[in-house]
Amino acid sequence: MSDSQRPTRKRLDPRETELGQVGNSDRRRINRGQPQPIATAKRAGQRVRRDPRAERSISAGSAGRQRVSLRGLVTTGAETITTSVETGPRMVRIDEPAFLVSVVPDAPSGRLTGHDRDLLGVARSLADAGGGAVLMILFGPLKDDPGAAGADRVMTFEGPGFAGYAPELRSAAVIDAAAQTASRHLLFPDSAEGGGELGRRVAAQLGERPATGAWRVDPERTTCRIAAGKQDQVRPTPRVLLVAAEAADPVSDALYEARPLPTPEVVGAVLLEDGGRIAVDPDDVALAEAEFIVSAGNGVQDWDSFHQLATRLGAAEAGSRVVVDAGFIPRFRQVGATGTLVTARGYLAFGISGAPQHLQGITQCDHVIAVNTELGCDMMKRASLSVVGDAQAIMPELIRLVEVEGEQA
Amino acid sequence: MNRLKVAAMVSVGSHPASGRPCRAPLDARAVEMGLGLDGAELQMVHAGDPDNPALRDYLGMGLPTLTVLQQPAQGDSIPALLQWARREQPELLLLGCRANGGEDSGMAPFLLAQALGYAVVVDAVQIEVRDRELEIVQALPRGQRRLIRAELPCVVAVGAAAPAPRQSAYGPARRGRIAIEPVEPAVDIEAMHWEIQPARKRPKRLKVVKAKTAAERFMAATAVQGGGKTVRGVSPTEAARVIYDYLKEEELVTR
Numbered sequence A: 001m002s003d004s005q006r007p008t009r010k011r012l013d014p015r016e017t018e019l020g021q022v023g024n025s026d027r028r029r030i031n032r033g034q035p036q037p038i039a040t041a042k043r044a045g046q047r048v049r050r051d052p053r054a055e056r057s058i059s060a061g062s063a064g065r066q067r068v069s070l071r072g073l074v075t076t077g078a079e080t081i082t083t084s085v086e087t088g089p090r091m092v093r094i095d096e097p098a099f100l101v102s103v104v105p106d107a108p109s110g111r112l113t114g115h116d117r118d119l120l121g122v123a124r125s126l127a128d129a130g131g132g133a134v135l136m137i138l139f140g141p142l143k144d145d146p147g148a149a150g151a152d153r154v155m156t157f158e159g160p161g162f163a164g165y166a167p168e169l170r171s172a173a174v175i176d177a178a179a180q181t182a183s184r185h186l187l188f189p190d191s192a193e194g195g196g197e198l199g200r201r202v203a204a205q206l207g208e209r210p211a212t213g214a215w216r217v218d219p220e221r222t223t224c225r226i227a228a229g230k231q232d233q234v235r236p237t238p239r240v241l242l243v244a245a246e247a248a249d250p251v252s253d254a255l256y257e258a259r260p261l262p263t264p265e266v267v268g269a270v271l272l273e274d275g276g277r278i279a280v281d282p283d284d285v286a287l288a289e290a291e292f293i294v295s296a297g298n299g300v301q302d303w304d305s306f307h308q309l310a311t312r313l314g315a316a317e318a319g320s321r322v323v324v325d326a327g328f329i330p331r332f333r334q335v336g337a338t339g340t341l342v343t344a345r346g347y348l349a350f351g352i353s354g355a356p357q358h359l360q361g362i363t364q365c366d367h368v369i370a371v372n373t374e375l376g377c378d379m380m381k382r383a384s385l386s387v388v389g390d391a392q393a394i395m396p397e398l399i400r401l402v403e404v405e406g407e408q409a
Numbered sequence B: 001m002n003r004l005k006v007a008a009m010v011s012v013g014s015h016p017a018s019g020r021p022c023r024a025p026l027d028a029r030a031v032e033m034g035l036g037l038d039g040a041e042l043q044m045v046h047a048g049d050p051d052n053p054a055l056r057d058y059l060g061m062g063l064p065t066l067t068v069l070q071q072p073a074q075g076d077s078i079p080a081l082l083q084w085a086r087r088e089q090p091e092l093l094l095l096g097c098r099a100n101g102g103e104d105s106g107m108a109p110f111l112l113a114q115a116l117g118y119a120v121v122v123d124a125v126q127i128e129v130r131d132r133e134l135e136i137v138q139a140l141p142r143g144q145r146r147l148i149r150a151e152l153p154c155v156v157a158v159g160a161a162a163p164a165p166r167q168s169a170y171g172p173a174r175r176g177r178i179a180i181e182p183v184e185p186a187v188d189i190e191a192m193h194w195e196i197q198p199a200r201k202r203p204k205r206l207k208v209v210k211a212k213t214a215a216e217r218f219m220a221a222t223a224v225q226g227g228g229k230t231v232r233g234v235s236p237t238e239a240a241r242v243i244y245d246y247l248k249e250e251e252l253v254t255r
């Protein structure tokens, strides 16, 4: 389009400048990206060592798929992709770190949250300031790339004892892992997803006084929000930190090694029994809080199927302003700038075009699925999964599938 | 049969608008939860200044007495609370998940449980006690709930989603008794050297947007991920399968 051909002002990206400096000055990082651009090396056949990760990311980049965005880049404009095709993300490998910084992300359902990624940014700054490395401690497999998020090492505890709600065994595991690796710091997201609880358990068990709600962290000093948000407490950076969201920028433009480490054997007293999730009627939960939303736009005509599908999926119902104005969906279930800003993990949108006012309501959603007859509508640009098709045909099929699968389970 | 000994540990909050001392919202919910337990003998205890007017607000909830372990307001309250708990041996300790107006670290439940060897559950919204078994409903983000079973003795920290506390009534608040117990003062030496400042405004995160057009910038601002997978030219059945598999993969449906 004519827009994209228009010359634009040159903009200075402060992050790139900064990263360049760090890369050159830091002895411990092996920066394979810059002195010997991987893509060039590949063409010239000069590559000595195979690096499957770099190859993977390069091929993804040149295939035009926007996999780069998963590497933590903020957007996937043309500039970014070109850069990454030429040099690849900066590969970092730290063989003999001076110390380790352990990070325990929430990673609900095996996905790093935004908060988790910010936390890794904090961990990197603590590690990089003194030639250290970052150890990510996980419970169960991760669907994201730990290296792209900033982990030099990864320790994954698996087994039924760690699954579900298992804060006691998990804290024992974190303590063992920290002891085995002599971690200098232990970082948790101060979140309601489990990190806030786990970090406090670990701190109490270790007899450490943690920084909680920490929002500015450097190797010497940590600032915590206290007194019902009215004061800041500045203290020497402790060993255990519970870190607020956005305390640092997530790692981008670099790929760390994520070398797996063996896990120690864990024994711990378990006093609590997980009785499982309690069924909550999704309609009793405020829309802004709903976990999973099925939403309808002007492309939906078969309202029976829509309601039935939401019930079957156990999802909250919502809609665009058009269907709210038409009276199909109550006003308090409208999503968007003049409706509710939702935080659902999943947002399944049928027949919604993706107007700016609507998209503003779903900025916090992790997984957006768009079903629309029009390929390339704005909703699809926002979605992580897009299906081109008729909502009226797909909804009944999905209901049938949920019923069949539900019976098999 | 012996009645279950329950203690609610209450701190002093600060009013969100006026900043005046008042009930800490979560601690008041902890008291409310204690009052709702059948056949329990509930005590309220606070470590701090017995003259703090906010303590009367707790008495206004109906209990005749509040025990105050007298110490300077800035002192470390954990040793005093621990000493008291060791002596009184309550089997169920009810606390707020975090205080409101102090360090607000939310560590008290964990420190007490650790020192006493009790189990600890946080973000509780409901509890039921049968014999020595506890069934606790825990609030999760996005309005979800989890059931946790534990045995006495136990520390339960009450979360913001718990039922709202009853109003504090003037008469009982005035008539209630504050029972003062002296304790050895515990000074928080470590924190004495920490700097306290008025809350600084946290810098707003600047997004680095490498977009060329206004439309691209907008998409960058609204899209967290974007640029996902697109499926076209498939039958409705296949489309439903793709969607369903995705929902399962991301654990949005559990079946």
Ligand SMILES: Cc1cc2nc3c(=O)[nH]c(=O)nc-3n(C[C@H](O)[C@H](O)[C@H](O)COP(=O)(O)OP(=O)(O)OC[C@H]3O[C@@H](n4cnc5c(N)ncnc54)[C@H](O)[C@@H]3O)c2cc1C
Residues within 6 Å of the ligand: A296, A297, A298, A299, A300, A319, A320, A321, A322, A323, A334, A335, A336, A337, A338, A339, A340, A350, A351, A352, A353, A354, A355, A356, A357, A358, A361, A371, A372, A373, A374, A377, A389, A390, A391, A392
């Ligand atoms: C000040 C202001 C505030 C606003 N606030 C909001 C707000 O808070 N929330 C909000 O939602 N809107 C808001 N709007 C309105 C917004 O601009 C859009 O008009 C509205 O979001 C469009 O709704 P829609 O996507 O449902 O309808 P449309 O834009 O009509 O889109 C319907 C979509 O369905 C697709 N479709 C058609 N048939 C089918 C089919 N059979 N199967 C599948 N797909 C099909 C079409 O391709 C199209 O993409 C606001 C507008 C203004 C001016």
Ligand SMILES: Nc1ncnc2c1ncn2[C@@H]1O[C@H](COP(=O)(O)O)[C@@H](O)[C@H]1O
Residues within 6 Å of the ligand: B009, B010, B011, B012, B024, B026, B027, B030, B045, B046, B047, B048, B077, B081, B094, B095, B096, B097, B098, B099, B100, B102, B103, B104, B105, B106, B107, B108, B109
């Ligand atoms: N001085 C105190 N006296 C009694 N209980 C307290 C005191 N301080 C904290 N608590 C309890 O511990 C909870 C958590 O406090 P904190 O760990 O300080 O955030 C509070 O909600 C109270 O229930």
